[in-house]
Amino acid sequence: MPMALIELHNLQKTYRVYQKKEGLRASIKGLFKRTHKDVQAVKGINLQVEQGEFVAFLGPNGAGKTTTLKLLSGVIHPTSGTASVMGYTPWERENDYRRRFALVMGQKNQLWWDLPAQESFRLHQQIYGIDTKQFQNTLDELSDLLGLRELLSQPVRELSLGERMKMELTAALLHSPEVLFLDEPTIGLDVVAQHNIQQFLKYYQEKRKITILLTSHYMKDVAALCKRVVIIADGRIQYDGSLSGIIDETTNRKLVTLQFANPITDALLESLKHFGDLVKHEAPRVTLEVTRDDVPAMLTAILDAHDIDDLIVEEPPLEDVIADVFARVSKASEEEPFPDEVS
């Protein structure tokens, strides 16, 4: 069987973290006897990604998304498990591998703060050994797409957050990587800048057919870009499939909004609560959350009994569904009696 472009088998990463109680006494005690806690950031991830896929990692803070990307880019070593990206083991940090991928982190910047981005780009050209003509073409293309032409000779510290992020992306793409890891590339950006970066990534990925793994907290990024979504929570993969599949798989609820022709009485509200949970009441509209299978029966009953001006049946918002998944996972992990703690 041919290997997938990216393969992870039971990948685990445990950090040993020093624990200190507050106060001077505890600080002194810490000099002699240190208490550590093993924090399992990644608890066994199995994943396969094919060439040309655009995959989103979703998950709450501390779920292990970034750790997974750092493992895949060889920045850190795993505690156990294997990974292969284009046939390389990332943490062996082979130069051949490092020439073929890129990592962009929304929270860290690699461009020289006091110098224009152009200078950092030149350094990249030398480090990656990019042919001058090809370098110029790539840079022209990227700066046109991202609208950066005028900003290349401006010190990085004088750029806005959005402009800086675009520069970071440009720096990462100069050597035309085949695999791109994006860790929250739109964090803290305004709607317009977010949209620009989404459009750019979409265009670039479709044109170059590169493989991209993205983490983001913005559902819009994910919906715009990724067909495949992997939900990571509590260091494990909780879901792997299409975005719309999350809703089918994890919730059997629908939102039903009814617009009544006549004033809504308390008695009417009470009677509606038999069908499902009342979500919102803004006369003349009422929104209910109803079990999917009950929707036809409910609609028949209500349409028979009342004058209805308008009617909407929709999926619950994606953010809510995913928040539910996160909450379920974190509740389940709290019930484990701290198996990870040692001293």
Added chain:
Amino acid sequence: MNIGFYLIVFQYTDSIGKGTGWGRDEFFVFLATTWIINSLVQTFFMPNAQQFSELIRSGNLDFALLKPIDTQFVISFPRVDWAALSNLFMGIILLSYSLYQLTTRIESPLVLDWRAILMYPFYIACGTIIMYSVMITLASTSVWLGRNQTLYNFWFYITNFSRYPMEIYQVGWGIALWAFFTFLIPVLLVVNIPARIMARPLNTMTSQMWQLASFAVLATLLCFLFSRRVFVRALKSYRSASS
């Protein structure tokens, strides 16, 4: 500047220890060598070692690790502290002046040997590499220590021993110090070997000194390989601070 301090010391004595051969002008060759090596280290490596510590602590070493080029190279050279280079010129001036004094004195003037002139820069380079290795080793420990703010102090304590002729350690319990800083952390060889070769006639070098000079070459190599190993181990344990 500490040259004034030494001038005062030499008002009371002719040499550092009787029979050691380190008279005033010989010692000033030694001092100039110290300045030259220290300024090379402080110009080219000190800012980078400190930066390396900070990269580890802040997690920004990530980017150095992503580059398809040797990581030790990437972190060793990005910054140059040009201000520290002024000591190099001061060192060269002091060296020239002291050599002039030594070669023109009436009583047994020093004759410059071309072999000494060739070996001097070679051993300066060896000394700089030893210092660089000690520094990179110290900076690498930031990976395990998390925060290493006193790097500079620690560096100062260790290299403090390299600032004086090794003869002064060769009495009593000083021998233990001498052995430690010659064979375990060979900072004592850094200045001593080139200074000895330059300041005094080669034909008066004892066979023990020649052995030490040969050992200095080996020590340079071993130090560099050791620091390389520590560096590679450190990169393995690098945790990449949260982001």
